[in-house]
Amino acid sequence: MRVPRIFTRQPLSAGAELTLESSPSQHLARVLRMVEGDALRLFDGSGAEYCASIVSADKRQVTVAVLESEPGLAESPLRIHLGIGISRGERMDWVVQKATELGVAEISPLYTGRTAVRLRGEREERKRQHWEQVIVSACEQCGRSIIPDVHEPMALSQWLQHAAGERRFVLHHRATAAPAGAQLPVSISLLVGPEGGLDEAEIGAAETAGFESLALGPRVLRTETAPLAALAILQARWGDMGSLE
Template sequence: MSDIAFRGPRIHVAAALVAGGDVVLPEGAARHVGRVLRLKPGDSLVLFDGQGQEACASIAEADRKKVSVHIREVRDGSGESPLSVHLGQAISKGDRMDYAIQKAVELGAAAITPLYTEHGDVRLKGEREAKKLAHWQAVAVSACEQCGRATVPPVHEPQTLEHWLGQRDEPLKLVLHPGTPGVLDRVDAVDRACVLIGPEGGLSLAEVEAASAKGFAALTLGPRILRTETAPVVALTLLQSRFGDM
């Protein structure tokens, strides 16, 4: 099975991928394939189910209302890191949160939880929270389409920092905060980690102390203060370089 056979635009479908079978693309994907990419019958594309499987496929039928795809081969995806990182990201406004999620997915994050923090200026409730969560998950899907991952990391429901801290059992737990340099150099190989990123105004002293009480070590990213959407990019890059596949 060659890599060439699996080249083409990558499209996420929430459906079972079976060699020899056909899949009707959902409305959004069909519109993207037909109107944006302008693919025609016979053109190749790659489908992935978000659960780790991907398929070499070709357009069987394409019109204004329906795009049907024929699956030729199915295989396990190969874009996952051996290091599973759960990112706890303080919620920020607008495109900053989208950017943080997008880049975290590209850098191999296994799960992302938006967090309500003391200095955070975003509070979501009810339908607004549900819509924002659906949007963030769509950002994660789009990032997987771009970067080649076949497993879509979950973006969990927003929760309080206190609740998130209480759930953590990873062997390596880090909070971005000025601390002792070289913390990663003193850690043996790990396959699971979690990283806490504060909001634009930073975590409060009480929040840092609460994280420390749960076993989090302070990770310093140099002498410059990074924006909340830049910090996860740097932290995940360091972790993937030290323990993952970079």
């Protein structure tokens, strides 16, 4: 059986013994049916990961012995902050999950003029926590040992004021440019709209804030496809994904 990777919010150190949180405990004991002596790998978001062994397990909690540490998977040299218009239902979850697999460093859910989803108060925080768990699960699966940040939902105008990427791109199908430039950037802010895209005023505001308009090709891509295609292209050009050239 493949050795599972499990995230814990508890700081890890070789030689420690700890009881995992409820969710990973139940996953290991009830879903994977792991027992005393079984091996797993743990990471706490610090960049390292640890070999571990189950000391005891029941349906409610699993206690593990933390063994030696190893360097975690290296992060992409290209730090990408994705600003994404909030989409309905599972579309947003899909983007958050796949963006994590593609190496994004930060995700900011955005309210735009065409955003159909409006979250308020506790519902907004619950949704952010849900996206955070989607990110954790994606990291467990893809091998990342540092958890990308998912910020509180905010207005597009607010995000534009704080987007600090060395290169900044706004993605829309009316643009004509592809990412260019010989200089290797270390950080990128990427703006993608919700269903229906960004309106003309929002594109203009992004361009005024220093964003370059970016197009991926002749086809109009759905809101859950466009950011992933853009991330893959940016990682292949300036990050850590292999090029076919």
